[in-house]
Amino acid sequence: MMAAKEKRLLKIIAGLAIYAFAVLYHADSPAISLTLFLAAYIVTGGDVILRAIRNLAGGRPFDEKFLMSIATIGAFAIGKYSEGVAVMLFYQIGEFLQGRAVDRSRKSIAAVMDIRPDYANVMRGKSVERIDPYEVRVSELIVVKPGERVPLDAVVMEGTSNLDTSPLTGEPVPKTVHEGDEILSGCINLDGLLVARVAKEFADSTASRILDLVENAAARKSRPESFITKFARIYTPLVVAGAVLLAVVPPLVFEGASFSGWFYRALVFLVISCPCALVISIPLGFFAGLGATARNGILLKGSNYLEALARAEVVVFDKTGTLTKGTFKVQNVAPEGVLKDELLRLAAHAESGSNHPIAISVKQAYGGNVDEKKVSNVREISGMGLTAGVDGRAVSVGNDRLMRMLGVPFKDPGDRGTVVHVAVDGAYGGYMVIADEIKEDAAKAVSALRAEGVKRIVMLTGDGTQTAEDVARRLGFDEAYGGLLPDDKVQKLEELMASKSAKGTLLFVGDGINDAPVLARADVGIAMGGLGSDAAIEAADAVIMTDEPSKIPVAIKIAKKTLRIARENIAITLGVKGAVLILGALGMASMWEAVFADVGVTLMAVLNAIRALKA
Numbered sequence: 001m002m003a004a005k006e007k008r009l010l011k012i013i014a015g016l017a018i019y020a021f022a023v024l025y026h027a028d029s030p031a032i033s034l035t036l037f038l039a040a041y042i043v044t045g046g047d048v049i050l051r052a053i054r055n056l057a058g059g060r061p062f063d064e065k066f067l068m069s070i071a072t073i074g075a076f077a078i079g080k081y082s083e084g085v086a087v088m089l090f091y092q093i094g095e096f097l098q099g100r101a102v103d104r105s106r107k108s109i110a111a112v113m114d115i116r117p118d119y120a121n122v123m124r125g126k127s128v129e130r131i132d133p134y135e136v137r138v139s140e141l142i143v144v145k146p147g148e149r150v151p152l153d154a155v156v157m158e159g160t161s162n163l164d165t166s167p168l169t170g171e172p173v174p175k176t177v178h179e180g181d182e183i184l185s186g187c188i189n190l191d192g193l194l195v196a197r198v199a200k201e202f203a204d205s206t207a208s209r210i211l212d213l214v215e216n217a218a219a220r221k222s223r224p225e226s227f228i229t230k231f232a233r234i235y236t237p238l239v240v241a242g243a244v245l246l247a248v249v250p251p252l253v254f255e256g257a258s259f260s261g262w263f264y265r266a267l268v269f270l271v272i273s274c275p276c277a278l279v280i281s282i283p284l285g286f287f288a289g290l291g292a293t294a295r296n297g298i299l300l301k302g303s304n305y306l307e308a309l310a311r312a313e314v315v316v317f318d319k320t321g322t323l324t325k326g327t328f329k330v331q332n333v334a335p336e337g338v339l340k341d342e343l344l345r346l347a348a349h350a351e352s353g354s355n356h357p358i359a360i361s362v363k364q365a366y367g368g369n370v371d372e373k374k375v376s377n378v379r380e381i382s383g384m385g386l387t388a389g390v391d392g393r394a395v396s397v398g399n400d401r402l403m404r405m406l407g408v409p410f411k412d413p414g415d416r417g418t419v420v421h422v423a424v425d426g427a428y429g430g431y432m433v434i435a436d437e438i439k440e441d442a443a444k445a446v447s448a449l450r451a452e453g454v455k456r457i458v459m460l461t462g463d464g465t466q467t468a469e470d471v472a473r474r475l476g477f478d479e480a481y482g483g484l485l486p487d488d489k490v491q492k493l494e495e496l497m498a499s500k501s502a503k504g505t506l507l508f509v510g511d512g513i514n515d516a517p518v519l520a521r522a523d524v525g526i527a528m529g530g531l532g533s534d535a536a537i538e539a540a541d542a543v544i545m546t547d548e549p550s551k552i553p554v555a556i557k558i559a560k561k562t563l564r565i566a567r568e569n570i571a572i573t574l575g576v577k578g579a580v581l582i583l584g585a586l587g588m589a590s591m592w593e594a595v596f597a598d599v600g601v602t603l604m605a606v607l608n609a610i611r612a613l614k615a
Contacts, residue, residue: 008096012089015044019085037081045072045088066236071270071594078260078267083590087271090599116207117185120151123195133185133202144194150187153205154196156180161192206529239273246585261587268584271594272577282566285609289562292613297545298555299529305541308524309559313504314496315454315552316518319461319471321511322528323549324436328357330365331437334413335430343430347422349375350388350395358418361434362397381405385420396423403428438471441550446476448553452560455504458496460489460518489518497523509544509552526552562612569605576601 022036045068052065068091075084120133123141133151136142141157144150150163162174165187174190177183183196186207202208247266251259286303293300300306320326335343348366351359352375363370376389384405385398396406397420403410408423413431422429446457459472459480468482481492497506508515508522519525519540527540528547544551580597583589589597 008092011043011047012092012096015040015085015089015092018043019082019089022085023082034081037085038076040085041072041076041081041088044085044092045069048088048091049073066240068271071267074263074267074270078264080264087594093599117149117151121145121148133205136198136202138198138201140198142196142198144183144189144196146189146191146193148189150183150185150189150196152185152198152202153200154183154198156183156194156196158195159192161194162190164188164190235273239270243267243270243273265584265587268589268594269581272580272584272589272597282569282609284606285562285565285569285612288610288612289558292558292562293555295613296551296554296558297548298551298558299543299545300555301541305524306559306562308505309507309542309556310563311503311505312449312452312454312507312524312556313500314456314458314506315449316458316460316493316496316506316508316522317477317549318508318510318515319459319463319468320436322509323442323459323471323475324438326511327437328361328418328434329437330361330432331435332413332433333365333430334411334432336411336428338424338429343422343432346390346393346395346424346429347397347420347432349390350378350386350397353378354380354386358420358434362420362432365432394423394425397421435467438474439547439549441548443475445549445552448550449556452553452556454556456496456499460484460492486515486517489515490521493518493521497521507552509549511547526555558612565608565612569608572608573601573605 018036018040022033022040025036048065049069052069055065068087072084072087075081075087117133119130120136121128121143122131122136123143128143136152142151142154144161146161156177156179158179160176160178162176163183165175165184175187177194182199183194184207185202185205243266246269247259247263250262251257283303286306289306290300290303293306300309317323333340333344338346344362344366345368348363348368348370349372351362352370352372354360374391378386378388380386381398381402384402385396387394387396389395396402396408399419399421400410400412403421403423406423406426408421408426408428410421410423410428411431413419413433418434420432420434422431449457456479457477459468459477461468461480461482462484463482465480465482468480471477472480484492493506493508500506505523507524507526508518509526509528510519511528515527519527522541524542525540526542526544529543529545542555577597580589580593584594
């Protein structure tokens with residue numbers, strides 16, 4: 001079956017051929033000339049007239065098809081056959097090119113969001129079955145072969161491979177995954193065979209959530225989009241009324257004014273006034289803006305948030321998991337009386353049986369093999385630390401209180417973070433500073449936000465005030481507030497919202513369940529999609545799939561470009577149409593200028609709107 005755009009192209013070619021023959025063939029009989037032009041008109045504009053009639057019958061008369069129909073039929077009525085056909089012909093050419101531009105935009109976005117898996121390879125018994133991802137249950141084992149898309153969020157049980165995460169994050173560099181690593185649905189397995197245990201049902205998986213976000217985004221319109229919809233509803237009947245007055249009043253008022261001349265002006269007025277440039281280009285521009293953000297790993301739940309992002313005045317961050325990686329790491333080792341490597345070895349062995357995050361970070365900092373056979377007499381002291389024998393030496397690892405209890409003099413380094421002291425055979429051996437590691441791009445995000453015109457950058461966190469102030473100082477924040485419970489965060493956010501200007505917006509960026517209330521309260525709540533909790537993602541208006549805070553200024557930049565393009569289209573369309581409308585009313589513009597003011601301006605606006613995809 002022939003596609004709609006192919007049918008339109010055939011109509012254009014056939015209509016153009018008949019029209020060219022009618023113009024070039026000088027028939028002696030006016031009836032033959034009329035027949036040729038009428039044939040060209042029916043081929044090019046017959047479907048437009050039929051749709052105008054259907055809309056009229058359905059109670060929706062005032063659209064561009066209605067305007068084009070009455071203008072061209074009127075042109076035939078006063079003997080302007082060539083111009084009547086030309087209007088329809090150029091209208092069809094404009095619609096065809098416009099459709100191509102819209103298809104290009106949609107395909108670009110569809111390619112970015114082509115993440116829905118078609119099947120899952122599930123291990124059931126001794127066989128592997130290929131089934132619909134919706135039918136896979138949590139805890140079942142799935143097999144992901146090289147070249148296949150990961151069907152559900154899962155944890156790798158066997159195998160090592162590189163994953164193409166660009167469909168979710170926009171990042172071109174593959175991510176290496178090993179046993180124990182989480183893999184997200186929508187990613188593509190590049191080389192190794194993976195066996196993974198399903199962590200979430202498909203409806204709750206990353207791919208499904210992203211698709212829901214994108215599919216529902218169009219339902220939320222920005223103010224310019226809403227303005228255009230209302231504008232077209234009011235504007236069109238006013239234009240029709242103006243054209244009727246232009247055709248009827250001057251011949252009655254001015255002596256010698258011909259009805260046919262003013263009727264022609266009214267027809268030109270109608271063609272010029274078609275609002276399709278605005279009605280098509282503005283939503284398309286915002287759709288392209290959503291596509292550009294998706295391509296960069298930023299998912300917005302509606303085009304209205306593009307407008308809010310563009311007016312960002314205050315940006316508020318949570319700390320842990322947002323600006324930091326949410327994992328403890330040894331930041332500093334200060335030995336005293338023993339070598340650094342020996343201090344780490346003794347502490348790692350003493351902590352060998354513990355799963356506490358601090359113990360894990362000490363063992364990771366050591367990096368060597370821990371032989372638990374060398375460890376004896378482990379004694380945990382609640383709230384202080386532990387003591388153990390390592391290679392026959394008495395090792396104590398813990399906080400200030402443990403050192404005081406043991407009577408071991410120690411140093412207070414004054415470093416920000418958790419300080420772990422180590423005593424060896426009753427003597428002070430030194431200390432380690434353990435802190436949450438700041439994300440590599442956090443400082444870049446702050447400087448880029450300032451470059452985008454954000455006036456105030458604030459941190460709200462449940463961590464201690466001293467730690468919050470240290471991280472804020474290192475990253476260049478304006479303010480930091482620590483020791484906050486979820487209710488305290490909401491209260492502080494209310495104060496910050498009251499301090500911004502009437503036109504400015506406040507963005508809050510977080511990742512945890514405790515951030516859900518403030519994410520929902522902010523003008524734009526932005527959740528970290530990789531590490532972020534389901535509650536945070538549900539409450540947020542935007543999701544950063546890469547967990548990178550530097551994506552926020554990128555989103556603001558794209559939003560500003562999208563809004564700028566929308567304003568340009570409004571200015572270009574109204575400016576050109578307004579000028580040609582005045583010329584048409586004064587009799588200084590013909591149907592040819594009218595065609596340019598309608599179809600030409602529409603094409604310019606559509607092509608300009610698609611620039612938002614390149615952001």
